[in-house]
Amino acid sequence: MGVGILASRAIRPASRLLRSQTSNLSLRTIVSKPELQSPEAAAASQPAEPPKNQILPPRNPVGGARVHFANPEDAIEVFVDGYAVKVPKGFTVLQACEVAGVDIPRFCYHSRLSIAGNCRMCLVEVEKSPKPVASCAMPALPGMKIKTDTPIAKKAREGVMEFLLMNHPLDCPICDQGGECDLQDQSMAFGSDRGRFTEMKRSVVDKNLGPLVKTVMTRCIQCTRCVRFASEVAGVQDLGMLGRGSGEEIGTYVEKLMTSELSGNVIDICPVGALTSKPFAFKARNWELKGTETIDVSDAVGSNIRVDSRGPEVMRIIPRLNEDINEEWISDKTRFSYDGLKRQRLSDPMIRDSDGRFKAVSWRDALAVVGDIIHQVKSDEIVGIAGQLSDAESMMVLKDFVNRMGSDNVWCEGTAVGVDADLRYSYLMNTSISGLENADLFLLVGTQPRVEAAMVNARICKTVRASNAKVAYIGPPADFNYDCKHLGTGPDTLKEIAEGRHPFCSALKNAKNPAIIVGAGLFNRTDKDAILSTVESIAQANNVVRPDWNGLNYLLLYAAQAAALDLGLIQQSAKALESAKFVYLMGADDVDVDKIPKDAFVVYQGHHGDKAVYRANVILPASAFTEKEGTYENTEGFTQQTVPAVPTVGDARDDWKIVRALSEVSGVNLPYNSIEGVRSRIKSVAPNLVHTDEREPAAFGPSLKPECKETMSTTPFKPVVENFYMTNAITRASKIMAQCSAVLLKK
Amino acid sequence: MAAPFTLRKIGVPPNSANLTEARRRVFDYFRAACRSIPTIMDIYNLQDVVAPSQLRFAISAQIRKNAHVTDPKVIDLLLFKGMEELTDIVDHAKQRHHIIGQYVVGEGLVQNTGSKDQGKSDFLKNFYTSNYF
Numbered sequence: 001m002g003v004g005i006l007a008s009r010a011i012r013p014a015s016r017l018l019r020s021q022t023s024n025l026s027l028r029t030i031v032s033k034p035e036l037q038s039p040e041a042a043a044a045s046q047p048a049e050p051p052k053n054q055i056l057p058p059r060n061p062v063g064g065a066r067v068h069f070a071n072p073e074d075a076i077e078v079f080v081d082g083y084a085v086k087v088p089k090g091f092t093v094l095q096a097c098e099v100a101g102v103d104i105p106r107f108c109y110h111s112r113l114s115i116a117g118n119c120r121m122c123l124v125e126v127e128k129s130p131k132p133v134a135s136c137a138m139p140a141l142p143g144m145k146i147k148t149d150t151p152i153a154k155k156a157r158e159g160v161m162e163f164l165l166m167n168h169p170l171d172c173p174i175c176d177q178g179g180e181c182d183l184q185d186q187s188m189a190f191g192s193d194r195g196r197f198t199e200m201k202r203s204v205v206d207k208n209l210g211p212l213v214k215t216v217m218t219r220c221i222q223c224t225r226c227v228r229f230a231s232e233v234a235g236v237q238d239l240g241m242l243g244r245g246s247g248e249e250i251g252t253y254v255e256k257l258m259t260s261e262l263s264g265n266v267i268d269i270c271p272v273g274a275l276t277s278k279p280f281a282f283k284a285r286n287w288e289l290k291g292t293e294t295i296d297v298s299d300a301v302g303s304n305i306r307v308d309s310r311g312p313e314v315m316r317i318i319p320r321l322n323e324d325i326n327e328e329w330i331s332d333k334t335r336f337s338y339d340g341l342k343r344q345r346l347s348d349p350m351i352r353d354s355d356g357r358f359k360a361v362s363w364r365d366a367l368a369v370v371g372d373i374i375h376q377v378k379s380d381e382i383v384g385i386a387g388q389l390s391d392a393e394s395m396m397v398l399k400d401f402v403n404r405m406g407s408d409n410v411w412c413e414g415t416a417v418g419v420d421a422d423l424r425y426s427y428l429m430n431t432s433i434s435g436l437e438n439a440d441l442f443l444l445v446g447t448q449p450r451v452e453a454a455m456v457n458a459r460i461c462k463t464v465r466a467s468n469a470k471v472a473y474i475g476p477p478a479d480f481n482y483d484c485k486h487l488g489t490g491p492d493t494l495k496e497i498a499e500g501r502h503p504f505c506s507a508l509k510n511a512k513n514p515a516i517i518v519g520a521g522l523f524n525r526t527d528k529d530a531i532l533s534t535v536e537s538i539a540q541a542n543n544v545v546r547p548d549w550n551g552l553n554y555l556l557l558y559a560a561q562a563a564a565l566d567l568g569l570i571q572q573s574a575k576a577l578e579s580a581k582f583v584y585l586m587g588a589d590d591v592d593v594d595k596i597p598k599d600a601f602v603v604y605q606g607h608h609g610d611k612a613v614y615r616a617n618v619i620l621p622a623s624a625f626t627e628k629e630g631t632y633e634n635t636e637g638f639t640q641q642t643v644p645a646v647p648t649v650g651d652a653r654d655d656w657k658i659v660r661a662l663s664e665v666s667g668v669n670l671p672y673n674s675i676e677g678v679r680s681r682i683k684s685v686a687p688n689l690v691h692t693d694e695r696e697p698a699a700f701g702p703s704l705k706p707e708c709k710e711t712m713s714t715t716p717f718k719p720v721v722e723n724f725y726m727t728n729a730i731t732r733a734s735k736i737m738a739q740c741s742a743v744l745l746k747k
Numbered sequence: 748m749a750a751p752f753t754l755r756k757i758g759v760p761p762n763s764a765n766l767t768e769a770r771r772r773v774f775d776y777f778r779a780a781c782r783s784i785p786t787i788m789d790i791y792n793l794q795d796v797v798a799p800s801q802l803r804f805a806i807s808a809q810i811r812k813n814a815h816v817t818d819p820k821v822i823d824l825l826l827f828k829g830m831e832e833l834t835d836i837v838d839h840a841k842q843r844h845h846i847i848g849q850y851v852v853g854e855g856l857v858q859n860t861g862s863k864d865q866g867k868s869d870f871l872k873n874f875y876t877s878n879y880f
């Protein structure tokens with residue numbers, strides 16, 4: 001008992017009667033002990049450390065991560081809280097603690113960005129160091145003894161938290177980040193329970209960064225994660241830190257919008273609610289959302305996403321970690337096109353009346369009508385076209401149905417006549433997306449990866465930044481967020497490189513791991529064979545295709561293309577569409593509607609009333625990618641599955657079920673009636689589509705291809721994607737995408 | 748009215764002494780129910796929907812569902828519940844769609860006799876109903 005308690009006794013009532021009653025009650029004054037005042041005294045009063053030879057329980061790295069030792073003989077041993085861990089040589093103290101299973105709080109450190117070390121939340125105590133060190137910046141030295149749970153470290157965290165909260169506004173009830181805010185979580189876990197700030201808080205003016213990112217800069221804690229992300233990963237130098245001290249502001253110095261296609265990722269990166277999603281503002285709290293882990297289909301990359309839904313509505317889309325494909329980022333189109341899923345949805349089967357208007361009918365009637373008409377048509381006048389968002393199961397059933405009706409005309413959008421799917425290397429990204437990091441020279445032929453596949457572009461940007469790789473580009477003038485040499489605009493430049501006359505050839509010969517990326521937009525050209533054989537001859541001459549490194553890549557445009565080519569949905573004859581009498585469009589909106597003859601009977605099966613619906617005679621509503629379980633193969637041959645997150649709209653059905661029901665009504669007996677049956681059928685055609693979450697590389701190289709005798713035309717390459725924000729039915733129906741394309745595209 | 752009067756007369760006293768008495772009570776209940784069928788058809792306008800024989804069949808099917816019970820006390824309780832249900836129906840405490848849905852033989856009486864669904868497979872039948880099967 002100290003003097004304090006005796007003194008406080010004097011304050012209490014001295015009456016004996018009252019004392020006996022109040023002795024156990026809450027009338028206690030706050031007493032502070034010397035041990036609580038300073039950390040050193042507390043450390044002195046703690047019991048001695050446990051003996052060294054005590055066996056400590058085994059610890060796993062944070063998050064179940066695996067540690068990669070680049071040089072196993074260069075491993076260092078450090079001690080984290082008494083536990084010895086082996087870490088590779090260049091690791092920082094924070095990374096060593098992560099390997100030891102200790103998660104150190106941090107705000108400014110992010111594993112994929114450069115180290116800033118300005119938040120000071122990661123301070124830990126290191127023996128023989130006069131002050132606590134910032135673990136994110138200090139390299140781990142051999143024999144270092146790191147202590148993360150001592151009173152000094154705890155006091156440091158409480159102090160940093162107190163400082164951060166001093167100027168932070170009391171916005172939790174109106175801040176979108178509430179519930180998933182790093183500041184909230186870390187102040188509960190590591191902060192003190194009271195503050196001492198009694199002055200006025202500072203406030204900062206909000207910046208306008210565009211229709212996607214909402215900024216409340218008063219909440220910013222100046223961690224500079226967004227600045228580092230924009231300059232390193234996105235490659236644009238839009239954001240910066242202005243001012244000094246407490247007057248620091250993050251912003252664009254001029255009144256500029258964030259036009260980068262990766263701008264939505266700063267929303268995930270910002271630890272507080274300073275940068276939030278503008279379409280998602282005030283819509284939902286994160287605890288009322290159900291997250292479903294699925295795959296994105298807006299481009300051929302197949303980024304892993306988590307769809308957050310509340311009931312039947314998709315509220316937002318968040319990226320998932322996948323080291324091989326998209327790391328932790330997704331493009332703006334993936335992130336913000338979800339509101340297109342609520343507009344222009346087809347929900348009932350419809351038949352066009354004699355006066356030209358659509359009338360809603362039941363499934364029985366619609367399928368009966370289609371089944372009747374399909375028997376009145378000759379078998380080679382039947383054409384089936386799969387769309388860019390079709391999954392492998394529905395394409396398999398469509399191909400089986402059309403083939404059993406006697407026709408060979410079933411293909412996927414984007415594959416022009418003459419594209420053959422015999423050899424898989426000729427339409428896949430043979431260096432996988434993660435393998436692009438090892439390339440030191442890129443040659444982009446007719447492709448603008450920034451608008452076609454934003455995650456591939458991010459990977460190229462990462463490689464350029466990390467290892468100073470060189471990028472050369474042949475095609476129409478486009479903007480890149482890394483240094484890129486524009487060699488030419490057309491096939492002439494290709495011919496020059498193939499013949500060795502171009503100055504670029506020497507760079508190509510000297511590169512150790514060259515990567516050639518050919519865009520799938522070239523598949524639509526008439527001289528496609530000549531161009532592709534020229535590219536392959538360049539590859540042969542410069543040792544691009546080797547047993548240990550295959551640098552010849554084809555970048556596909558649509559999510560359904562790789563699976564379609566694996567299943568064999570290719571266009572055999574050029575005149576098939578012009579002489580068709582029965583056209584079955586399964587979500588195909590990019591088909592040139594004028595090419596369909598006026599007397600053809602068109603059935604449109606899809607989820608949005610987009611372009612091709614206006615020509616259709618019968619509409620069959622299908623489910624979108626967030627509502628069905630479908631298999632998609634990305635451009636590198638990685639098979640993934642979407643998972644249904646929300647129920648289907650109205651009377652819509654799954655694509656493959658519609659085709660299977662139609663086949664039964666038409667009298668064609670397909671040998672499967674469940675999704676497992678469809679998958680076993682796919683297994684006999686393309687077994688790699690059944691092995692989800694596995695990449696199947698191409699088996700043979702270009703050596704098997706026959707020589708091509710055609711000549712190249714001289715028309716320059718055209719850009720494939722005109723408007724990045726409006727490429728498929730869902731994005732065209734989305735209001736956010738419309739705002740973006742109106743405001744953010746460079747005119 | 749005569750029917751509620753008949754029903755009031757045949758209440759279910761709390762205890763049957765043995766199985767024979769319980770059986771007697773079951774048959775008395777069945778008779779009372781069948782006698783109130785014309786009233787039910789009149790109240791709920793079931794003249795074109797069902798025949799009285801079908802309703803009798805429905806009632807007897809419900810009773811037969813519990814034919815395996817041997818404990819007189821359990822039979823008493825089931826009878827009490829049956830009496831409660833019958834009183835509700837006769838008192839117009841239910842509505843037409845309840846009667847049609849619960850006692851008219853066959854789920855979807857009208858559709859079962861249609862010619863559309865006879866030759867179809869399970870897949871197609873499920874497909875027409877909903878997306879999730």
